[in-house]
Amino acid sequence: MEKHGISPDIITFNTLLNGFCNNGPTDEAETVWEMMKERNLEPDAKCYNAKLRGLVAEGRTDDAAAVLERLEKDGPKPDTVSYNELIRGYLKAGRLQEAKKLYDDLGKNHCAANKGTYETLVPHLVQAGDLDCALRYCYEMFSSKRSSRVECGVLQDVVNALVDASRVEEAAKIVVLGRKKYYPRKGLRMPDSAKDSQLRAETNDEEAISEEECEVEHETEK
Structure with a gap:
């Protein structure tokens, strides 16, 4: 791509991150993060959502929680998808109460629950x-x-x-x-x-x- 004089942008790297994080493991995704730093590209919420998805897929729920906490504090501002990814992580780990608390945090952080939020949480509540x-x-x-x-x-x-x-x-x-x-x-x-x-x-x-x-x-x- 760069050999043909085309510079990758944030959308390019977001696509790469999603590909690596969706298919795991996330080690190769770290290389993409380094490439972004070298080009002084600031990752957006979508990039971090891919990171959260990858961490959750690997069962690294606490690491995902630390990433979301850092986003809430330093930005970029997390969106509903960010919270949904960690909610899935908590539920996957059997931590229902923490998932419920995160649902309540959505409104506090100016995000709104969506279809994915409810389809993830409600079945686990019924099961419990x-x-x-x-x-x-x-x-x-x-x-x-x-x-x-x-x-x-x-x-x-x-x-x-x-x-x-x-x-x-x-x-x-x-x-x-x-x-x-x-x-x-x-x-x-x-x-x-x-x-x-x-x-x-x-x-x-x-x-x-x-x-x-x-x-x-x-x-x-x-």
Whole structure:
């Protein structure tokens, strides 16, 4: 590239970093970082996101946490993807509480959770039986102004878990809110195991609970 008189820019190096970090190990990525320094190119958040992804893939969660902490302090400012990468690292290491704390840090650092955040966290919360937190995240996802529409199966797992825990009315509210957010009837439903067959039928067929009622309930739970 340089032999042909074309100078690599930050996009070039970001592409290289993603390639090395996605396919690991990250040793070769360090060579790219040195090349950037030699050319006085300042890495941006996308470059650091690749670094975070590589560290997490290698199980170096604490090293990834140190990188994110340094970004928060010295810049460049981390973005939502930066936090998502470390959240994945914590969950991969079985450190759910730290992942939840990092979710709360998103807003404090002027970032917003997105589809990737919820699709990463919510299934682990359901698996851990932390349905209160899973429910809160679902409500926050529904109220988000940015696109954070998760795969329908993520919500269905929350609904199923709530029903199994005899929290049928809360499950029904998730179904109704999901319908109002354009999730298909066939994709998001009250399961047959719901004990209250009348409520199940009303939720699946008539959307009997209003969105406003669900929002009031959510505010009360806060």
